[in-house]
Structures are given as structure tokens and as C-alpha cells.
Amino acid sequence: MDQEEAVTAxxxxxxxxILSGRTKDKNIGFIAEYLTSIGIDLKEVRVVPDEEDEIVAAVNALRVRYTxxxxxxxxxxxxxxxxxxxxAKAFGVGISEDERAIEEMLTRVSRADLTPARLRMARIPHGADLVRNAxxxxxxxxLDNVIVMAGVPAIxxxxxxxxxxxxxxxxxxxxxSLRADAREGDVAEPFGLLAKAYPDVMMGSYPFNDEHGYNTNLVLRSRDPDRLAAAKAEVEAMLAALPGRAGKIP
Amino acid sequence: MDQEEAVTAxxxxxxxxILSGRTKDKNIGFIAEYLTSIGIDLKEVRVVPDEEDEIVAAVNALRVRYTxxxxxxxxxxxxxxxxxxxxAKAFGVGISEDERAIEEMLTRVSRADLTPARLRMARIPHGADLVRNAxxxxxxxxLDNVIVMAGVPAIxxxxxxxxxxxxxxxxxxxxxSLRADAREGDVAEPFGLLAKAYPDVMMGSYPFNDEHGYNTNLVLRSRDPDRLAAAKAEVEAMLAALPGRAGKIP
Incomplete structure (x- = not known):
């Protein structure tokens, strides 16, 4: 494992x-947080309909661009x-009912219940490894760098x-994460200067409001703990020098 | 307004x-449901980072494809x-501080508070109409067919x-929406045949489970009330002929 090279997804x-709004997606946020926690950078998300051409185009656009x-x-x-x-179509490989998949399904389904519809779930592109559904x-x-999972969140x-x-x-x-106790519009300039001074530390600014009015969270991100600590100290000094005033204007 | 032509988005x-998982997106589901309710078909969603090249590429890919x-x-x-x-870059137009935007902001901010950072929020691409922030x-x-909105859900x-x-x-x-009272694997075949018989009615199948085991919701969608009613009657007849058995296998 190369600790230095960024791994993307x-x-x-x-x-x-999801596109009709009937089901509210809960997977994007979960996967985003999960990948961040294991050191993989999520760089793009797409949502497409159940249409083969759309799926194939998106798979082929994304699988070559990210790890x-x-x-x-x-x-x-x-x-x-x-x-x-x-x-299978995106990779140009065949697909058929997979004996390993049928075996996994038989741990939960009797052979009599393996209807043609259920056997569709055992269709696996040739060359793929199975991902267990607990x-x-x-x-x-x-298949290669593409991991195909169910849509049901628990699965x-x-x-x-x-x-x-x-x-x-x-x-x-x-x-x-630092709470600015200042409106985003007041913190934006000095924070922007620090972001320029630390190009290797990602700095984001997230307005929120509570009962005291508008306020701002500042988030610093880096893979280097020393640089992160240095940037944090400078942002804290910048905030201490600001008139601390949560207000009604973002 | 052409009532027959599909309007897409x-x-x-x-x-x-959103990509780091720090913030859980709530806008996709809201917009999806909103657009469906006013007769606009949401066809694709993308999430990209705060990087100009990525934003420009996504804007130019999507604005030409959808209404x-x-x-x-x-x-x-x-x-x-x-x-x-x-x-502005995606459209190849200029951008500058917009007097109309400054005027809107002055309804909430004093001129003294219009810091350079806050004035950034008045930067509007040339030729754009404002979208009010209540x-x-x-x-x-x-700008043209692109509507640019804030990320804060209420705004x-x-x-x-x-x-x-x-x-x-x-x-x-x-x-x-019809509750099948059957496992998805048992309803899939007859439902698939009906989906083929009604190519103008979109039919989707959504497994869920509750205290009785696995079950399935079937959703039929169409712009034609008569076709929808006909398809619904056939799906109901199909379900009535099924052994109604929620079970432990999807």
C-alpha cells in the first residue's frame, strides 16, 4: 500500500x-463518510435512471477516471x-448465472424457490468476484475496479x-472543525488569505444559523498532521483578532 | 406550454x-420530488467538488442535454x-458585481457591511436574471437554462x-403504488410481463421488509390516466392470483 498516493473513488x-424523489437516497452520505474514514477520496457522484445506455456511459466515464x-x-x-x-456491457464481457452466487443464495432460499426471477440475481459478469450480502x-x-452493490442501505x-x-x-x-463565531461574510477575507498561504490544507467554510443568528464553521483538511496543526493555529489566531459577532447577515 | 413534450432536468x-461526507445532502431528494410534482423529469444528478474545471465540465455536459x-x-x-x-466560464461570458444583486443585499445588509467578501456574492455572470433569496x-x-441556487436547504x-x-x-x-404482499422474487416474473405489455407505463418494484418479513411495493407511473388505470387493474388482478406470502427471501 502506497501511503503517499491519493486513492480516489x-x-x-x-x-x-431516486430521480423521481419517491425514495430518498441514504447511500451517498454513508459511502462518502465511510470512504473518507478509510483514506479514499470520493471525487464524484452521479445518479442515473434504470436505462442501459445511461448506466453503461456513466460506468465507462467513471471507472477510467478514479481508482x-x-x-x-x-x-x-x-x-x-x-x-x-x-x-457486463460496459466491460464488453459475457454474463451468465454464476454457480458461486447460486450457492450463496441457497443458504437462504430452497432450490424450489429459485424461480427464474430470483435466478436473475445470480447473473454475474464473467471474471467478477462476488461481494457477500450478509x-x-x-x-x-x-469486476476490475468497479464494485457493484445493492441499493437497500443495510445490504x-x-x-x-x-x-x-x-x-x-x-x-x-x-x-x-473550528466554530468562527462570526458571519461568513466577515471571516471570508482573512480565511481566504490563509487558504492561499496553505495550498496543501483544504479549507472550507460552512455557514449555519442558530438562535443567536448566522455563524460559520471552518473546516481544515490535510493528510499531513503538522501542516494541519500549523494552519489550525493560524486560523485560530485570525479568529481571535476578529470582532466576534454572530449576526443576521451571512 | 406544450403539454405533450417531456421537460427534463x-x-x-x-x-x-458533500463528497467528504461532512454534510449530508438534503437537496437532491427535495428537488427530485419538487420537479416530479410540477411535471419535470429529473434525469440525472451529479455531485462535484469545488474545482473550477470539474464544475465547468459538468455544467457544459448537462446544460446541453436537458431542458x-x-x-x-x-x-x-x-x-x-x-x-x-x-x-460564467462555462458559458464564455463575463462576470462582475451586479447592481441589482447589490440592491437586494442592501435590503438586509448596511452599505458599511458590504465587505469585499460579501460583494463576491453579488458577482453575477453577464446576461443572467437574478433568482431571489427570500x-x-x-x-x-x-443564465439561459441553468438555474444557480444556494446549497443551504432553506435558501x-x-x-x-x-x-x-x-x-x-x-x-x-x-x-x-401497490403493496404486493409478496416477495419481490415471486412477483418479478408476472410483473415483468405486464411491464412489457405496457411499455408506456413505467413499472418499478421496491422491496422492503417489516415485522412480517420481506415484501414489495410496486409503483406504476404514466402521464396518461387511462393507461395508468388499465395497467393498475391488470397488476391488481395479477397480485390477486399470486399466493400472497410475505417471506424471508427477497
Whole structure:
């Protein structure tokens, strides 16, 4: 594992129900936090409908750009579950019912219950490794750098846990959060100067308001603990020199 | 307004804080549901970091493909708020402090408080119309088919309400949701046949589980009330003929 090289990722959420608003996605935030915690930088997210051309185009755009691509959704038993076939098409490989997947499913389903619809869930692109589903047995899979997971949050989370030990991870991103006790518009200039002075420390500014009015959280992020500590000290000195005034204007 | 032609949209969420997992996005689900309710089909969502090249590339990919592009985030006063400049670059137009925007801000901020940082929020690409911010006054804007909104949910929502009357909307999508009282794997085959028989009615299948075990919601969507009613009747008849059995296998 190269501790210095950044490891990147994209997430592709597949599903009409997210785009219609019927289902509120909970996976993006979970995966984002999860990847950050293991030292992988999430760089892009896309949500596309259950349409083969859209899935293939997004998979091929994202898998070449980032170290890993994680997909969620579209691996169930119904006609609109077309993720596995779309992944096979994106890679130009065949796909068929996979004996390993059937075996995993048989730990939870009797052979009599393995209807043609359920057997769709055992369709795995050739060359893929299975990703175990600890919740309901029908597996996801990993093909090259693409990890294909279920859309149901509990199942997706079990798949993330399963696949994580196999991932290359980077040096973990460290972060500190400072409450400015100032309006974003008042802190913006000195904070911007410090951001320029520390190009290797990412600095973000997040307004919020509470019962005292508008206020701002400043977040510093770096892989280098020394640089992070130095930047933090300078930001704290900058804040101490500001008139501390939460107000009604952002 | 052409009631027959589908009106489409994409959403572009801009912000490192979403990709790091620090902030959980609440805007995608809100906008998805909002657009569906006014007859606009959300077809794609992307989340990109606060990096000009990424924003410009995403804006130019999405604005030519869909009727509208809605962006959220990156229009505050700090150095990492680069959405307005990135939009100007994507369109190849100039950008400068806008008198109309300053006037709106002066309804909430004294002229003495209009620091250079706050004036950044008045930077509007040339040719854009303002989108009013009913919460904290610093406006969003609309340039051609791109609507640029704040990332703070309450502000974004006020901007959606402001801009909606100016949007072309399509014939509203109607939907019905049916509880299958069957496992998805058991309903998948007959449901798939009905989906083929009604190519003009979108049919989706969403597994869930409760204290009785796995179960499935079926959702039918169409712009034609008669076709929707016909499809619904056939799906109900199909469900009535199924052995109604919620079980432990999806």
C-alpha cells in the first residue's frame, strides 16, 4: 500500500426511484463518510435512471477516471434491475448465472424457490468476484475496479464492510472543525488569505444559523498532521483578532 | 406550454463537504420530488467538488442535454465559493458585481457591511436574471437554462419557489403504488410481463421488509390516466392470483 498516493473513488447511484424523489437516497452520505474514514477520496457522484445506455456511459466515464467506482441499486430480481447486464456491457464481457452466487443464495432460499426471477440475481459478469450480502444472500460483485452493490442501505453497508479489506487505501485525511463565531461574510477575507498561504490544507467554510443568528464553521483538511496543526493555529489566531459577532447577515 | 413534450432536468450539487461526507445532502431528494410534482423529469444528478474545471465540465455536459440544469452550492462569500465564476466560464461570458444583486443585499445588509467578501456574492455572470433569496437576500441567478441556487436547504427551497413560475413544465407524471404482499422474487416474473405489455407505463418494484418479513411495493407511473388505470387493474388482478406470502427471501 502506497501511503503517499491519493486513492480516489466515484459513486454511481442507479435508480428511477431516486430521480423521481419517491425514495430518498441514504447511500451517498454513508459511502462518502465511510470512504473518507478509510483514506479514499470520493471525487464524484452521479445518479442515473434504470436505462442501459445511461448506466453503461456513466460506468465507462467513471471507472477510467478514479481508482474505484462503487455502484448502488438495480441488482434485484425484477425487469428494471439491469445493473449487472449493463456492467457486463460496459466491460464488453459475457454474463451468465454464476454457480458461486447460486450457492450463496441457497443458504437462504430452497432450490424450489429459485424461480427464474430470483435466478436473475445470480447473473454475474464473467471474471467478477462476488461481494457477500450478509443480509439477504443475493451477492454483489466486483469486476476490475468497479464494485457493484445493492441499493437497500443495510445490504449495501454489509457489502462495503465485506469489500473494504480488499481495497487499496490512501493516507487518511485528517480534519479539524473550528466554530468562527462570526458571519461568513466577515471571516471570508482573512480565511481566504490563509487558504492561499496553505495550498496543501483544504479549507472550507460552512455557514449555519442558530438562535443567536448566522455563524460559520471552518473546516481544515490535510493528510499531513503538522501542516494541519500549523494552519489550525493560524486560523485560530485570525479568529481571535476578529470582532466576534454572530449576526443576521451571512 | 406544450403539454405533450417531456421537460427534463439535471441537478448539479457543488461542494467538497458533500463528497467528504461532512454534510449530508438534503437537496437532491427535495428537488427530485419538487420537479416530479410540477411535471419535470429529473434525469440525472451529479455531485462535484469545488474545482473550477470539474464544475465547468459538468455544467457544459448537462446544460446541453436537458431542458434545465439546477445547481446547488458554492455561491457564498468565501474563497471556495466559485460557482458563479465557473458558470460564467462555462458559458464564455463575463462576470462582475451586479447592481441589482447589490440592491437586494442592501435590503438586509448596511452599505458599511458590504465587505469585499460579501460583494463576491453579488458577482453575477453577464446576461443572467437574478433568482431571489427570500431568506438571506444574496441572490442566485438564471443564465439561459441553468438555474444557480444556494446549497443551504432553506435558501435553495425559497429559490425553487421563486423560479418555478418561469419554468416550462410538462404534463404531470401520475403514479400509483401497490403493496404486493409478496416477495419481490415471486412477483418479478408476472410483473415483468405486464411491464412489457405496457411499455408506456413505467413499472418499478421496491422491496422492503417489516415485522412480517420481506415484501414489495410496486409503483406504476404514466402521464396518461387511462393507461395508468388499465395497467393498475391488470397488476391488481395479477397480485390477486399470486399466493400472497410475505417471506424471508427477497
Amino acid at each position: 466515484a459513486v454511481l447511484v442507479i435508480g428511477d426511484e 474505484y467506482l462503487f455502484t448502488t441499486g438495480g441488482i434485484g430480481p425484477t425487469h428494471d434491475d439491469i445493473t449487472a447486464d449493463s456492467i 443480509v439477504s444472500s443475493a451477492p454483489g460483485f466486483r 449495501m453497508q454489509s457489502m462495503m464492510d465485506y469489500v473494504t479489506p480488499t481495497l487499496r487505501t490512501g493516507k487518511r485525511m485528517l480534519s479539524v | 439535471a441537478v448539479l450539487v457543488i461542494g467538497d463537504e 434545465y440544469l439546477f445547481t446547488t452550492g458554492g455561491i457564498g462569500p468565501t474563497h471556495d465559493d466559485i460557482t458563479a465564476d465557473s458558470i 431568506v438571506s437576500s444574496a441572490p442566485g441567478f438564471r 435553495m427551497q425559497s429559490m425553487m419557489d421563486y423560479v418555478t413560475p418561469t419554468l416550462r413544465t410538462g404534463k404531470r407524471m401520475l403514479s400509483v
